Amino acid sequence: MQRIGVFVCWCGSNIAGTVDVHAVAEALKTEPGVVFSTDYQYMCSQAGQNIIKDAIRDYRLTGVVVCSCSPRMHEVTFRKTASQAGLNPYMVEIANIREQCSWVHKDVPTGTEKAIILGRAAVAKVNLNAPLTPGESLVIKRALVIGGGIAGIQTALDIADAGFPVDIVEKQPTIGGKMAQLDKTFPTLDCAACILTPKMVDAAQNENIRILSYSEVEKVGGFVGNFEVTIRKKARYVKEDICTGCGACVEKCPMKKVPNEFNLGMDNRRAVYIPFAQAVPKVATIDPNYCNMLKNGKCGLCARVCTAGAIDYTQKDELITEKYGAIVVATGYNPISLDKFDEFAYNQSKDVISSLEFERLTNAAGPTAGKLVRPSDGKHPHTIVFVQCVGSRCDACAEKGKEYCSKICCMYTAKHAMLTRDKYPDTEVYVFYIDVRTPGKNFDEFYRRAVEEYGVHYVKGMVGKVSPEGDTLKVQASDLISGKQLHIDADLVVLAAAIEPDASARPLATMLTASMDTNDFFTEAHPKLRPVESPTAGVFLSGACQGPKDIPETVSQAGAAASKVIGLLVKDKLTTNPCVAQSNELMCNGCSSCELVCPYGAITYIDKEFRMPDRSIQIRRVAQVNPAVCQGCGACTVACPSGAMDLNGFKSEQIIAEVDAICR
Amino acid sequence: MQKVTAKTLSGKAASLLNAGEVKYVLGWKKGEFDYDITPALFESAEELEKDFVWNDFSCANLSKYLIKYTRSLSGKILVFLKPCDTFSFNQLLTEHRIDRQKVYAVGVPCSGMADEKKIRENADGITAISETEEGYLVHTLYSDAPAFISKEEALLEKCLSCKGWAHIALDEQIEGEVFAPSADRFDQVKALENMTPDERYHFWQNELSRCIRCNACRDVCPACTCEKCVFDNPNSGVENKAAANSFEEKMFHIIRAFHVAGRCTDCGECSRVCPQKIPLHLLNRKFINDIDSFYGEYQAGLDEGSRAPLVDYDTGDLEPSQVFDWRDGQNA
């Protein structure tokens, strides 16, 4: 028989306001096994915890029931308290009489009655509790970073600097991500390449970092400290270790009309290509969709000109399986497709472009070598209209666009407008905005500079329509301050497209069993207190995969994610949750039902000898649970017809006792 | 009357025994009465000669006994499997319950089995039953002239919707014709579904109130093969022998049906052995019908190694809240 102590918390007036705490303590005194019962203003306070510790010693308690807030809040606290007093922490149960009682019911009699019943259920459960001891699992001291943009690079560098090996998996032929495509960065206007490319080189040269470019994650198994990940290294038909990146193949390749994705299709590349001059790894890649040799066996020019002999048309995708202790998701973002925004004529006119395309047009390494010209005729634009919030802040029911604010558009549009006026003072620049959102260090100052020093016309209102007419783009917009409808003949219209998570994020989340919100952004473990951790243990979040972010925010989150990873990897062992499934071999049928429902592959079978009553020996197949792998969901316990499988901490007997106590 | 004779089977078994190919033979022998044919283990040709029975009352599904015997006996066991029994055999192989190496499986074509309960319904004090081509002559204490009951009238419930052979690798198959099925096995389930809830409740109350918890259904069921039944296990939270706890007494059948759901081959043994004539197969068939219609047709034991529906899922599965509307739509 257990000796149970009951501790009823007032939580100030949070509980005591709707629950007669004395009555609860009094009523629970008569429950089977209860030898001590009391109440106190704040059980979680030092004084409250001392009451529990004293009672455990004075009354030789074997079990503790705390009637208080949600176990999600203070179960850990009270377990620690118990263990400080020498009681096994798993002998503590919480009756949730705040969130699920005092806060949702209005009158004292109802609240008190329910609190007593909830307390009774907890006492019934503790009566059947058994001491549990956490196990241990080894931590593989290697991290995986998925995504090689600035977020992934920064996370990898920080982890590597702490001395742990890191793999970066990047699906493109080079790392660098979106930042590599940008021209200048707000609000300091330093050039993106100047600050990013040294980091890319650092990553490539860091002996703790292995870059798996042109690769994708295919399968994820295992658990925190011990993930097993299969990575598909796509065939690039060039031997990465031999290629010197000289570019001779690119020069000779006769397939010249391949849309260049790095410049968003505004110019062409060859079938064999290096995305950009500072690519890391600086290795050529053959595009199998365009290469004549790969498509129909005719050509082979690149192999002939390659002095290193790096071209290999027979290369196949390679599957790499590696073990990791931690995984960082840094899959980033993409601008949304503008196909649905007919009113802005994005698909009708070449001179209506997205902001990312504008970045490439003004980038010295871009298709026009940094000269801002109209994509249609190469002429210098004199009137440029920027439209903000294209697809951002849309109603959830609207078919196009996203509900959220994309966060970065206000600032980069201010940057674009300012730089245009700076370089081409003869241009008129209009920015149509709904609100200008500039919360960030030196952000508003930057925006004001665009207006005050550079004379950018900021117009409060939206563009309703863009119609291409001959050489010009007729822009019809409203100016809400003056109450006029404006008609502007523009030469170039730039749309600040909303950003969305990369399409690879959703399937990846499924593989990682990490949760996502309705917009496909990864969910953090706690929006305020654990912003870089996914709720799935061992999975961390870095950059825009978690929500729209600018570069400084991304970098700081990347560093934060890295420090969390380092904190995990420095441990040699993790204590495992002892609330795991356990198979009673005497009752196990060996039928495999549990094995088939286990999402973690924690169950295996062995043949075991059993001594029968007649002294004969029988060999039976029985299930065994690996406690380090089991996460304690309990799916197996229901699949098991004989009830041989049970879950520590949530045994069938305990749950039935709770049911009985509630239904008494 | 069976088209394959008992002599054929016992002769086959005896020769294998004598040749040392098998050490034991799992078959049937006569119990107290002519209609009471029970499973039996034979160790010699002489025993077979003396006791082996194969007739319309050899209903018992022998596969379940193989769990016990493949473990406790050393040496190969010959087992006779009727077409319906092969499903149970397959299912037990899938669940790793039988050591296939120790079994010599012989498939026996079946011409349909007789339901002793149907015969006894109209005849008290049966002294003997003799088989004819068309049916059975029932001799009783109270009449000199035997009464006649036709094979169709006495046919066992499960034979009305015979499934034929499972896909199975038998060691040997006796040639012969299998009784052809005719009825839709879900007719009664659908009829019940179309009743009002009150009607259904009264139907089941009437049936289940007769249960005496003799556990015959559990003991005969080839899916109920747990090392220890939850209802016998003090740690399951539901164990109780006496009726002090009302749970076990009343919910036994639902839980039993749930535990075999997706594994039940619909062999009908539960209803056959129930001394209170409770149509327990209607619970199992309800689950089978639901599984077939919600998740696609599935026959337990049809193929060895197939994944049972309850240890499987599809991301697009029907929601529990949609089940009734969906089925009402199907039945309408």
Added chain:
Amino acid sequence: MPVNGYKPLIVAFCCNWCSYAGADLAGNNRLNYPADVKIIRVPCSCRVNPMFVLRAFQRGADGVIICGCHPGDCHYTSGNYFTRRRMALLFSMLDYLGIERERTRVEWVSAAEGAKFAATMNDFAETVASLGENKRLEDLRCKK
């Protein structure tokens, strides 16, 4: 929520990661629902054995509701998919035995859906209260 003065007894099994957190959120936001609802915490909805559901009815519960993460969002990847099959079959069977189908329910409530949790419990409690006391399961074997 008494209907005609009758207060039902409702047992709610909530998974620790979504629905129990959703219930906590309902509390944080002070969203009222009837005190007739008593929550039992389980790690995952797939821990709920049909025996627990039947046991609750046996012991006098008038309604049983199982809440878990939305399909696809299970903390343990696939637990609620199994729950969905098991409970669909179990509830269908109870209906087959003549037990009112409105007494059983499965609802997916995420950790962010405090309002949905409260609304679900209000609705379920009202439905169950309007059915009155559950005697059927208890009486299933006792023909009067």
Added chain:
Amino acid sequence: MNNRQKQEEILRISGVNARKCMKCGKCSATCPAYDEMEYHPHEFVYMVETGDIDRLMASQSLYKCLSCFACVDRCPRGVQPFKLIEAVRLMNIRKQGNNHMTANDIPSILDDDMPQQAIVSAFRKYTK
């Protein structure tokens, strides 16, 4: 009907949630009849939202709306300004003697360029 009731009536008839408006002005930016109007689509929404109903009901702007639905199509918040205008028009027409058109007005409007259908639909729209 007091102001509050009128506001509620308009919202009820139109089924519009004026509070969803984020004042971006895309409706007015897109409106082909903008220059004809005293109050513009975004102002309609704002006036209904703030309960400035009488001025709106008295305005001729109501009848300048072409019912082209551009504002409905392009509103990023799904507010449907046109439906509000239609509702205000209805409110006007429903008042005794407030028909915007009578049968007697038609002959003077008719000319060869005017499609018959336009007359019929205008008559339907502007009279009770």
